[in-house]
Amino acid sequence: MSGEILVLAEQIAGVVDNVSFELLNLGRKIADSKGMRLSVLVTGHQTESLQNSLIETGADLILVADDPALETYSAEVYSTVISNVVKERSPAMVFCGYTYFGIEMSSAIATRCQGTSISNCLDLNWDGDQPVVVRPMFGGTLMIRIEMNGPAPYVISFEKGALPREAVEGKKAEKELVAVKVDQSSLSTSTLEIIKAAAGEIDITKANILVSMGRGIGDKEKIPLIKELADALGGAISCSRPIADMGWLGTEYQVGISANYVTPNVYIACGISGASQHVAAMRDSGLIIAINKDPNAPIFRVAHYGIVGDLFDVVPALIKEVTA
Amino acid sequence: MLKTIVCTKAVPGFITDPKVSDKQDNVEYQAGTVVINESDDYALEEAVKLKRKMGGSVTVISVGPLTAQKVLQTGLAKNADNAIRIDGQLLDTTKTAGLLVDAIRQTEFNLVLTGVESRDTMASQVGLLIAEKLAVPFSYAVTEIEPGDEEGTLKVTKEIGAGLKQCESIKLPAVLCLQTGTTPTSFVPLKKMMMVKNKPVKKYAVTDLETGQQESESPEFRVDAVFPPAEETMAELIKGTMEEIASKTYTKIKEAI
Numbered sequence: 001m002s003g004e005i006l007v008l009a010e011q012i013a014g015v016v017d018n019v020s021f022e023l024l025n026l027g028r029k030i031a032d033s034k035g036m037r038l039s040v041l042v043t044g045h046q047t048e049s050l051q052n053s054l055i056e057t058g059a060d061l062i063l064v065a066d067d068p069a070l071e072t073y074s075a076e077v078y079s080t081v082i083s084n085v086v087k088e089r090s091p092a093m094v095f096c097g098y099t100y101f102g103i104e105m106s107s108a109i110a111t112r113c114q115g116t117s118i119s120n121c122l123d124l125n126w127d128g129d130q131p132v133v134v135r136p137m138f139g140g141t142l143m144i145r146i147e148m149n150g151p152a153p154y155v156i157s158f159e160k161g162a163l164p165r166e167a168v169e170g171k172k173a174e175k176e177l178v179a180v181k182v183d184q185s186s187l188s189t190s191t192l193e194i195i196k197a198a199a200g201e202i203d204i205t206k207a208n209i210l211v212s213m214g215r216g217i218g219d220k221e222k223i224p225l226i227k228e229l230a231d232a233l234g235g236a237i238s239c240s241r242p243i244a245d246m247g248w249l250g251t252e253y254q255v256g257i258s259a260n261y262v263t264p265n266v267y268i269a270c271g272i273s274g275a276s277q278h279v280a281a282m283r284d285s286g287l288i289i290a291i292n293k294d295p296n297a298p299i300f301r302v303a304h305y306g307i308v309g310d311l312f313d314v315v316p317a318l319i320k321e322v323t324a
Numbered sequence: 325m326l327k328t329i330v331c332t333k334a335v336p337g338f339i340t341d342p343k344v345s346d347k348q349d350n351v352e353y354q355a356g357t358v359v360i361n362e363s364d365d366y367a368l369e370e371a372v373k374l375k376r377k378m379g380g381s382v383t384v385i386s387v388g389p390l391t392a393q394k395v396l397q398t399g400l401a402k403n404a405d406n407a408i409r410i411d412g413q414l415l416d417t418t419k420t421a422g423l424l425v426d427a428i429r430q431t432e433f434n435l436v437l438t439g440v441e442s443r444d445t446m447a448s449q450v451g452l453l454i455a456e457k458l459a460v461p462f463s464y465a466v467t468e469i470e471p472g473d474e475e476g477t478l479k480v481t482k483e484i485g486a487g488l489k490q491c492e493s494i495k496l497p498a499v500l501c502l503q504t505g506t507t508p509t510s511f512v513p514l515k516k517m518m519m520v521k522n523k524p525v526k527k528y529a530v531t532d533l534e535t536g537q538q539e540s541e542s543p544e545f546r547v548d549a550v551f552p553p554a555e556e557t558m559a560e561l562i563k564g565t566m567e568e569i570a571s572k573t574y575t576k577i578k579e580a581i
Contacts, residue, residue: 012486073484074492076461098448100485104464107452116544117418119447132548137351138444142342143551144351150544188461188495192479197487209581233577245505251487258465258483258503266580276446287580289573290559298553305576306559313566314573321570 001129004091005031006063006153007040008082009054010101016053019097022163026124027095028058028170036092039063040173041085043078045071051175058168067180073101076189077182079108085178086113091153093131098157098276099257106155116150120276122162131156139273140298160257160280197251197259202236204253209235209266212255212282215242216271216292216311223248226270229315232322238262240269240278256281270311274299291315326380326496328371329428331438331450332399334358334392342550349543350415351550358388360395363439367502369509370469371437372403378471381405383431387420389413393525400520401512406431407523412530415445416545421453422535427528428458435478436499440465448501455499462499463492467506 005027010017024040031038039061042050047066054062065081078101086094086109094109096102098120110117122143123134131148133156148154204210211230213223223237230237237253244254251259256278267285271292272278279302282288290303291311300306307314336355345352360368371382383406384399386392396407408427414420428436436458438451448464455462468481472493481491483503494500530536562572 073490075463100465100483103448104452104462107449108456111453111456117449118545119417119449136446136553137550138339139446140553142339142351143553145548145551147546147548148544149542149546188498189463189492191490191492193491194484195481195489195491197489209577241504257485259487261486266577268577287576288559289576296552300559301553301557303559305573306561307569307573308561309566309569314569317566317570318573321567321574 001034001092001126001131002036004037004039004089005093005095006086006089006091007038007059008094008096008102008105009040009042009050010097010099011044011050014049016050017097017099017160018165019099019102019158019160020054021057022160022165023095023097023158024054024058025165025168026158026163028168030093030124031060037061039089039091041065041082041178043070043082045069055173056170057173058170059173060171062173062175063178064175065178065180067182069180069182069184072191072194074189074191075104076187079105081180081182083109083112084181086153088178094153094155096155096157098159102157106157110153110155113153114151115153115155116148117155117157118146118148119157121156121158124156136276136298139275140301141296159276161283199252202252204236204238204255205260205262207236207238207262207264209233209268210238210255210262210264210285211235211268211270212238212240212272213243213270214240214272214278216273217243218271220246220248222312225312225315229268229319229322232319233266235264235266240272241275269299269303270315272299273297274302326374326378326435327383327433328374328380328435328437329383329385329431329433330364330368330371330399330404331424331436331454332364332368332384332386332395333361333439333442333444334386334388334395335361335443344547344550348546348548350413351547358391358394360398361439361442363441363502363504365439365509366504366506367437367439368399368402368404369507370502373507374469375403383408383433385424385427386410387412387414387423396525397517397520397523398512400523401516402510407525408528409525410528410530410533412536415547417445417447417449418453418544419535421450421457423530423533424450425454425457426533426535428454434496436497438499438501440501440503451499451501458497458499460497460499461494462501463494464501465503466500467503469500
């Protein structure tokens with residue numbers, strides 16, 4: 001394997017998302033061991049601060065697609081612009097996050113550039129010159145190792161938080177502008193509005209202790225029990241996606257990449273299986289304690305401490321202990 | 325008028341004895357009862373809701389073995405008009421999308437709905453690959469679909485992460501991948517299931533379709549191994565009587581605050 005590794009940088013509200021640094025980290029290691037070049041593509045408008053935060057993060061080159069047409073994210077426009085960059089440069093590999101952005105981009109790039117794509121990866125190794133990836137199946141209860149043999153570019157998306165995020169000793173990257181041509185008249189989609197989630201009665205991102213509940217609570221009537229533990233600890237309650245989907249709590253309580261990222265000192269996951277979309281938004285918490293009946297629940301892989309048991313036994317016992 | 329095709333997948337509730345297939349192109353296992361994949365169920369519900377609101381038809385389609393028929397019948401019981409099953413079980417998402425596109429092209433449609441991710445393969449690719457193969461616009465993690473302001477368009481709202489949603493106008497035909505929680509899913513009473521039991525389900529063999537006839541000399545993927553997650557990444561388990569567990573856990577919490 002030789003040539004270029006291209007990382008698609010991703011942003012959240014004008015700040016480079018951590019997943020981009022994780023991808024650069026992996027990319028640097030591969031580039032060094034295989035004698036490849038590592039580039040990172042910044043896509044957007046008025047991207048100076050994004051470019052600056054990527055200068056010494058492992059890349060040899062920062063490619064900049066900066067144009068007023070890219071000011072608001074559009075899957076159609078972004079996938080066109082990025083696919084053109086990939087066609088032009090023919091990188092051997094393209095790395096992106098298994099995120100809203102990465103999911104929308106990777107299938108489009110792989111198809112339009114006649115490459116091979118694989119999504120939701122946790123790790124990448126090599127069998128000679130062939131990439132070998134590890135990815136989850138069945139809700140993360142099973143892992144599968146796959147060797148990629150198709151045509152390049154290999155478009156690979158990685159689960160956010162799965163790759164190590166240690167700092168890379170990087171030299172200063174050069175910058176290069178890439179041409180952005182968007183034919184507005186040929187577009188099939190147009191953005192009407194960006195909607196921010198309505199502010200709820202609480203802001204879980206500010207809580208120091210979160211007692212979070214998932215599908216395992218089984219019944220809306222059990223929410224007060226979780227609240228009782230949160231109150232006893234001086235914390236707040238939060239939840240995973242199914243609880244918000246069922247309307248038991250509002251999305252302002254939801255921890256996940258679609259809703260809120262949280263980093264409390266203590267995160268107690270009650271009956272949460274640990275879907276990657278949830279884990280990516282809470283894995284940086286100080287102390288993670290998981291309570292789950294299923295010893296194979298993926299939440300136990302991110303938790304520091306685990307209690308395999310019925311949360312309706314464990315939570316009341318904890319309340320008793322805390323209030324004693 | 326919408327002519328909607330909903331791609332649904334039958335997924336097992338649990339599996340045992342997973343192993344790599346002889347051809348190293350799939351994972352084989354013993355499966356419990358299959359159910360409709362969660363986000364596909366929301367896609368189906370949304371399709372039926374759109375039909376009520378805007379008129380048109382709903383076709384449910386699935387790639388799966390005979391056991392997947394149950395999922396298609398659930399679709400018919402929920403008021404879908406037609407059902408198509410492609411008889412196969414693949415891990416390769418590109419091939420799965422190819423088979424679906426081959427069958428979709430033989431059906432009149434202007435909207436394709438799928439769920440965001442399947443519980444078994446967790447790839448989030450099939451819907452988007454279908455859009456690419458059909459060369460139509462797509463939208464992922466859609467939470468709302470409404471009639472568009474202009475003829476031949478829909479107004480869709482989608483999640484773009486970190487609490488943000490994007491509302492966009494999308495020209496038909498299009499592919500939309502539905503997020504969970506969009507609309508309450510309905511329970512299908514047994515009586516309704518019985519009523520659709522003899523409704524025809526159009527069946528294709530994989531080799532009936534163009535994608536299935538292209539037997540690739542060198543497959544794009546080779547499955548090396550299936551294995552449980554590594555033990556060393558597991559949390560340290562707190563054990564003992566319930567009182568001991570509570571006491572040890574609270575000690576850890578106090579240390580962290």
